[in-house]
Amino acid sequence: MPSPTKKSVPAIDEVDTSYLETLIGYNARRAALTVISQFVEHMAVYGLNPVEFSVMSVVVHNPGVTSRQLCAALNILPPNLVGLVQLLENRRLIERKPHPHDGRAVGLHPTQIGEALMAKAEVTARELEIHTCSKLTPNQIQTLVTLLQKIYL
Amino acid sequence: MPSPTKKSVPAIDEVDTSYLETLIGYNARRAALTVISQFVEHMAVYGLNPVEFSVMSVVVHNPGVTSRQLCAALNILPPNLVGLVQLLENRRLIERKPHPHDGRAVGLHPTQIGEALMAKAEVTARELEIHTCSKLTPNQIQTLVTLLQKIYL
DNA sequence: TATTGTTATACTCTATAACTATA
C-alpha cells in the first residue's frame, strides 16, 4: 500500500527560485521594477513618469541641452523623444529655443513652472529613496549605487 | 565688446547627469538594462530571452509547478504567461500534465530536451555574470545581490 | 557626406476585462 505522499506526478508546495536569485540580471530587474513602481506611484501627483522625470531633471540641470544630447545621456532613441518633448512643451514645463551656433539643433530650456515643479519633485524623489530602501542603511545605499554604476558606466 | 564665451543662450558641452546618478531607481534601471542586453545577446544561441530563461529555470527546478505559481514567483500576469507556455511546449522544452489533486490546474514539467538545454544555458548564464561584472570582485557581486534582494524581497 | 530633428510604423511588453471549468 503506497504512502499518501508517494505520487508519480507530485505537486509543488512552494516554488524554489533560489537559482535565479543568484543571478545579477534577475535581481537587478526585480529590484528595478520594485523601485520604479514605487516611483510611479509617488510621482503621479506631479504628472511625471520616470522617463519624463529624468528628461525634466536633465533639462533643469543642463538648460539649453539638445535632443541628441538628451538621447545619448539617457539612452533614449531620438524618435521616442519627440513626443516626450512635445508633451512637456505643451505642459509649459520646457521651452525650445534656437541653438546658439547650430541651425539644425534646438536647445531645451526649463520654464519657471518646470523649475518649480522639479524642485518639488526632486525633494519627493529623495524622500522616496529612504522609503524604498528602508531595509538598507545610508552606507549600504551608497554602496549599492556605486556597485550598480560599475555595471553600466 | 562681448567676449566670445558670453552668450545669452549658451550651449551645453557635456551633459551633467550627476543628480540622476544619485538615485537608486535610475541606477537600478540603467544597470538592469545593461545586464539584460548582454543576457539577450549571449542567450540567443539557445533561443531564450530573459523571461523564457527564467520560466524554464523555474520549471526545471520545480517540475510540476502550475502557471499560477509561476506567475506569482516571477511577477508575470497570467494572460501574459499563456503564450509563453505554448511557445515552450511547441518547442518540446516543457510538457503539461494533469495536476495530481486539482482538476483546474495543470502541472508544467521539463522534457529531456528542456533539461539538457537549460543545463547548458545555466552554465552560460553563470559565465555571463563574470563578464558583465568584470569591474566587480566576487565579493562585490555577492554584496550587490544581497543589497538588491533587500529591495524587492 | 554627416548630423539634427522628425514622421511613420512595427514590434514587444504589459495591463484589464471577461469567459469556462473546477474547487
Add this chain to the structure above:
DNA sequence: TATAGTTATAGAGTATAACAATA
C-alpha cells in the same frame, strides 16, 4: 463564491527606415 487557465484586446515602451534642413 472563489480560483486556474484562457481569450481578446488595449496601452505603453522600444525598435528601424527614411526624409528635410543644416553642418
